[in-house]
Amino acid sequence: MFAKKPLAGAIGALSAASALTAVVAAPQVAHAESADTIEEVVVTGSRIKKKDFVSNAPVATVDAEQFTLTNTVNTENLLNSLPQTVAGLDRTSNNPGNGTATVDLRGLGSNRTLVLINGKRVVPTSRNGTVDINTIPTALIEQVEVLTGGASAVYGSDALAGVVNFVLKDDFEGVAVDAGYEITEDGDAGLFSTNLTVGGNFADGRGNAVVSFNYTDRDDLFQGDRGFSTFAQFDDGDGGFINGGSSGIPGTSIFAGGFGSFSDTSGVTFDPDGSVRPFRVGDDNDFYNYAPVNYIQLPQKRYQISGLAHYDLNENVTVYGSAFFTSSDVPQQLAPTPIFQNTTFTLDGSPFLTADAQQVISDAIGDGVDTDGDGIDDTASALVRRRLLEVGPRRSVDGYDTWQVQGGVRGGNETWDYDLYVQRGQVNNSGGQQGNVNRDRFNQALLLDLSDPTGGTCQDSSANGATVNCSPINIFGEGNISEAGAAYLRTAVSSTAIFEQSVASVNISSSDGLYELPGGPIGVSFGYEYIENSFEFLPSQDLAAGTIAGFNGAPGVAGDFDVHSVNAELYLPLLSDRPGIELLDLELAVRYSDYSTSGDVTAFKVAGSWAITPDLRFRAGFNRAIRAPGIGELFSPQGEGFPGAQDPCSAAGTDAESRTAELSAICAATGVPADVIFTNVIDAPAGQVRQLSGGNPNLDPEEADTFTVGAVITPAAVQGLSVAVDYFDIDVQDYISVFGGGANNVLRNCYDTDADSVGGAGSAFCNVVNRRADGTIDFVEVTQQNVARQTLKGIDVVASYDFDFRGGLVGIDYVGTYTTESEFTAFEGDTPIACDGRFGQLVCGDPLAQYSHRATVNWSNDTITTQLTWRFVGEVDDDDPDTDYSVETIGDRSYVDLTAGYNFGGGWTATFGVDNVFDKNPPIIGDNQEQANTYPATYDVFGRTYFLRIGTRMQ
Numbered sequence: 001m002f003a004k005k006p007l008a009g010a011i012g013a014l015s016a017a018s019a020l021t022a023v024v025a026a027p028q029v030a031h032a033e034s035a036d037t038i039e040e041v042v043v044t045g046s047r048i049k050k051k052d053f054v055s056n057a058p059v060a061t062v063d064a065e066q067f068t069l070t071n072t073v074n075t076e077n078l079l080n081s082l083p084q085t086v087a088g089l090d091r092t093s094n095n096p097g098n099g100t101a102t103v104d105l106r107g108l109g110s111n112r113t114l115v116l117i118n119g120k121r122v123v124p125t126s127r128n129g130t131v132d133i134n135t136i137p138t139a140l141i142e143q144v145e146v147l148t149g150g151a152s153a154v155y156g157s158d159a160l161a162g163v164v165n166f167v168l169k170d171d172f173e174g175v176a177v178d179a180g181y182e183i184t185e186d187g188d189a190g191l192f193s194t195n196l197t198v199g200g201n202f203a204d205g206r207g208n209a210v211v212s213f214n215y216t217d218r219d220d221l222f223q224g225d226r227g228f229s230t231f232a233q234f235d236d237g238d239g240g241f242i243n244g245g246s247s248g249i250p251g252t253s254i255f256a257g258g259f260g261s262f263s264d265t266s267g268v269t270f271d272p273d274g275s276v277r278p279f280r281v282g283d284d285n286d287f288y289n290y291a292p293v294n295y296i297q298l299p300q301k302r303y304q305i306s307g308l309a310h311y312d313l314n315e316n317v318t319v320y321g322s323a324f325f326t327s328s329d330v331p332q333q334l335a336p337t338p339i340f341q342n343t344t345f346t347l348d349g350s351p352f353l354t355a356d357a358q359q360v361i362s363d364a365i366g367d368g369v370d371t372d373g374d375g376i377d378d379t380a381s382a383l384v385r386r387r388l389l390e391v392g393p394r395r396s397v398d399g400y401d402t403w404q405v406q407g408g409v410r411g412g413n414e415t416w417d418y419d420l421y422v423q424r425g426q427v428n429n430s431g432g433q434q435g436n437v438n439r440d441r442f443n444q445a446l447l448l449d450l451s452d453p454t455g456g457t458c459q460d461s462s463a464n465g466a467t468v469n470c471s472p473i474n475i476f477g478e479g480n481i482s483e484a485g486a487a488y489l490r491t492a493v494s495s496t497a498i499f500e501q502s503v504a505s506v507n508i509s510s511s512d513g514l515y516e517l518p519g520g521p522i523g524v525s526f527g528y529e530y531i532e533n534s535f536e537f538l539p540s541q542d543l544a545a546g547t548i549a550g551f552n553g554a555p556g557v558a559g560d561f562d563v564h565s566v567n568a569e570l571y572l573p574l575l576s577d578r579p580g581i582e583l584l585d586l587e588l589a590v591r592y593s594d595y596s597t598s599g600d601v602t603a604f605k606v607a608g609s610w611a612i613t614p615d616l617r618f619r620a621g622f623n624r625a626i627r628a629p630g631i632g633e634l635f636s637p638q639g640e641g642f643p644g645a646q647d648p649c650s651a652a653g654t655d656a657e658s659r660t661a662e663l664s665a666i667c668a669a670t671g672v673p674a675d676v677i678f679t680n681v682i683d684a685p686a687g688q689v690r691q692l693s694g695g696n697p698n699l700d701p702e703e704a705d706t707f708t709v710g711a712v713i714t715p716a717a718v719q720g721l722s723v724a725v726d727y728f729d730i731d732v733q734d735y736i737s738v739f740g741g742g743a744n745n746v747l748r749n750c751y752d753t754d755a756d757s758v759g760g761a762g763s764a765f766c767n768v769v770n771r772r773a774d775g776t777i778d779f780v781e782v783t784q785q786n787v788a789r790q791t792l793k794g795i796d797v798v799a800s801y802d803f804d805f806r807g808g809l810v811g812i813d814y815v816g817t818y819t820t821e822s823e824f825t826a827f828e829g830d831t832p833i834a835c836d837g838r839f840g841q842l843v844c845g846d847p848l849a850q851y852s853h854r855a856t857v858n859w860s861n862d863t864i865t866t867q868l869t870w871r872f873v874g875e876v877d878d879d880d881p882d883t884d885y886s887v888e889t890i891g892d893r894s895y896v897d898l899t900a901g902y903n904f905g906g907g908w909t910a911t912f913g914v915d916n917v918f919d920k921n922p923p924i925i926g927d928n929q930e931q932a933n934t935y936p937a938t939y940d941v942f943g944r945t946y947f948l949r950i951g952t953r954m955q
Helices: 064-069 355-365 439-444 483-489 541-545 631-635 661-669 743-750
Strands: 020-022 059-063 113-117 141-148 162-168 174-184 191-202 207-218 233-235 241-243 253-255 267-270 276-278 295-297 300-314 317-334 338-346 379-387 394-412 417-434 493-510 523-539 557-578 581-595 599-613 616-627 639-641 691-693 702-713 721-738 769-771 777-781 784-805 808-825 838-840 845-848 851-860 864-873 876-878 893-905 908-915 945-954
Touching: 059 064, 064 141, 064 864, 064 893, 064 908, 267 355, 276 355, 295 317, 338 439, 355 379, 439 483, 493 541, 523 541, 523 631, 557 631, 581 616, 743 769, 743 777
Parallel strands: 113 162, 691 777, 838 876
Antiparallel strands: 020 059, 059 141, 141 162, 174 191, 174 945, 191 207, 207 300, 233 241, 253 267, 253 379, 267 276, 300 317, 317 394, 338 379, 394 417, 417 493, 493 523, 523 557, 557 581, 581 599, 599 616, 616 702, 639 691, 702 721, 721 784, 769 777, 784 808, 808 851, 838 845, 851 864, 864 893, 893 908, 908 945
C-alpha cells in the first residue's frame, strides 16, 4: 500500500534529495543497507510486505521536498506537471469547473483514477466518484506514489487508470510553522497559505499523535487582466485570428432567412433608439466579447484540520486513527447571461421599435396577423439572442465541507500481519448562483399591453413565481431593459449535495515463515472489504426544471449502492542467487466484487520479474481492471450541457468542399429549411450546442486490460544511477459514454455522406438531433451507455542519478512519456478518433502530447538547496478532421522554474522561487479553445511568478 521512510535505504540508488523518482532500484547496490536492517515495506500496488522489494509495476514517486521547492499549496498543481497525467480541474477551471481539483492519469478520466491516503480510500466529492484533492493536507505529505495501469485486483473499482497514493507522516515530533506567498510579475493572482503542525510521541514512544492546521487564501484573476485572453478569438479561415465572441449581444440579434434583402448576413441587431441594422461580421463585428469578466484564476478560501495517531497496545497490536476536515469556498464568474430563445414579441405599435424597424421585422418574421391592416403584423416570432447585461454577471459559489474519520487495529507476529479498519466520510456541497433568468418570464415580458402607451404593462401582469409583478422588457438596443424588468427576470438558484461513504476492511498477510521456495519465502494476502456510497443532489425549483438561462439546468438526483469484495494475493519468489538469475518472481492477485447495482465482477493481476544480475531486471504485468458505474451515471435524470460544436448544415460547420448535394439532402430531411442550409442563420450560438444527457440504471461495469513490460537498470559501475523503461498498453472496453460519444460525434455521424456511413436521415444518430422550426438545433439528446472503447499505448522512461559535487549532492531526475496511441471509438463500427498528439472540443479535450517530460536538477548541502525544473509539453494538433480551414497546431512548450532554499539554523528555513522564468505566454487558439483562448490547465497563463516561503520547526 505505502512505502515507509526506510524504503529510501532499501532502494539506495534513489537520492534522499531526489525530486521525482520511481521504485526501480535494487538494494544490492553498494551503498544499500544490508538485508538484515531493511524494514519490510508495502509499496502501492500490493498489500504484501516484502524485503529487498522492487516493484513489478511502474510506480513514480514525488517526495515531500518537491512540495516545498515548488510552493505547492494545492496538490493538483504538482501532479498535473507529471507526464503520466492529463490536466484535470484546477485553479483555472472556471468553465468548465465546479470548484474542485482533480487528477487524471493517462487522460482516461478523473473518475478512473483512485485516490488514496496511506493506502486507504478518500471520500469522493462528485456523483461519479471523483475525489477533490483540495482535501489532502499538504503539510503532512511524506511522499506521493503514482501507480499507472489497472490496480482493481488490489484496490477495487475506480483504479482502472491507476492509483495516486498520498503517504502522510505518522511519526512527526515537534512544532512546525510555515507561511508562503506567491504573486505574478504583474502583481496579481496572489496566493497566501500557512500551516501549523504539532506532534509528538507519548507513552515512552509507544504512541505518536500529530495535528496540522492550514489556511489558504487565493486571489482572483480575470481574463481581462491578460492581453492574450482579453478578447475571445475566432479563427479567420487563413490561419489567423480575429476578435470575436458571442452572437448573444447586448443589443439583441435575430438571424432569419427573411432578412436576406436587408442584411447580407441574414441577421440584424438594434441600436438603442429601437432602429434596426444589419449584424456585422468580419474584423469589425458586432459579436459580444464575453472574455474580460471571466475568471482565469478562481479565488479560494480554505480551512483544514488534519490529525493522525497510533498507539502500540503491545508488540503485536497497534490501534490507529485519523480525522480530516476541509472547508473550501470557490466562486466562479462568467459574463452576463446570454439567452437564446424562440419567443414571440409585440411588434405593431411597440414603443420600443421605430416604425421602420417594425416594418422590416414584419416583412421578415411577422406572424401573419395584421389586426389593423396597416401592413405590420401584430407580433413576430424568432430565435432571439440577447445578452442580459442589465441582470448582472453570472456568479456561482461552491462551498465544500469534507470530513473523514477512520479507526483501526493492525499488528501481527513473526508469520502473520493483519489490518482491520472502519472509515466514514461525508462531503457537503452548498451552491448558490446569481445572474440566472427565468425563461418563462422572459417570454411573458415581451408581450405588451398596448393600452399603456409607454409600454409599461405586460399583457399578463402576473408575478409568475417572482416576488414582483411582470414588468415589460425592452430588448431592442443595449441598456434598454429597466431595473424593474431585470428584477422580474432574475431568479434565485441554489442547491445542496451530500456524498457519504462508509468502508469496512480487513486484510491478513504473511511474507515470511509459511513456505520457502528456492527464491525465498512466499508471500500471501487475503481480505474482505465493504463499501457503501450514497449521493443526493437537491436543486431549487428553477435549477431542477431547467427553466433558467445562465448556468446549466441540473435536475435532482439521488442514489446509492454497496459492494462486497474478497481479494487474495500471492507472491512467489521462484529462484534466486543462480547464474543468470539474481531473482525470478511471480505475483498473482484476484478480486471478486458483488455490486448491488451492476452485479458481480472479477479483476485479476499476473506480474513477474527476472533480475538477471543486480544491475539489470526485466518486469512485466497483466491486469484485468474494472470500474463500476457511478451514482450519477446510473441514476441521473436528464440534464443539460453546452459542449463546443457546430452544425454541419451551417456555414460555420462546413467548408466549400463539403457542401454537397448529398449533405444538403440530409440537412433538409432532418428539418433544415432549404433557404438556410449552409448559411450563418443556423450557426451554433457561441460555437456551442445544447446537449441533454442522463443516467442509465442498466449500465454494466467497464472492463480494461492493461499490459506493461519493461526493464530496470541500476549499474553498479555508475553509483547512484537508476533507469526504468516501461511499455504500456491499455484497452478499456464497455467504456461508459453518452450515446454516440456526445453531441459532436452524433452530429458528425448523422451528417456523414460516405456510402458506408452509419448515419444519414432516419438513423439512430439523426433521430436524437432535435431542431427548431427555423432549422437551428434545439438540443441533441444522449444517454449513458456501455458503447465506447478507449485504447492507449506508450512508453514511460524514469531516470535518477545522484552524485557528490563541490561539497553537496546533485540529484538529476527525469520522467518522460511517449504516447504512441490514444484512440476513442464512440460505438462499435465507428471510426476511431486518434487523440495522441491532439487536442480539442470534438472529443480529445485537453492536449495529449505524444511526448512530454518533467526533469529536475537539484544540488543541496546542509545549508543550501537549489533546483531547476524543466517541464516540456510536445506539439499537438486540432482534433477536428472535418474543418480543415480551422485546423491548428500548437507547437511544443518548455517551462523552466528555479528554486533556492536556505537553512539558517535553529530550525529556520526559507525557500524562494521563480516559476516560468522565461515568461512564456500560452498558445492562442481560436474556435477550438477550452477557455481564455487556450487550455489553461496545460499551458501557463500567469506568466513569471515569484514565491517565498518561510518556516521554522522546534523539537
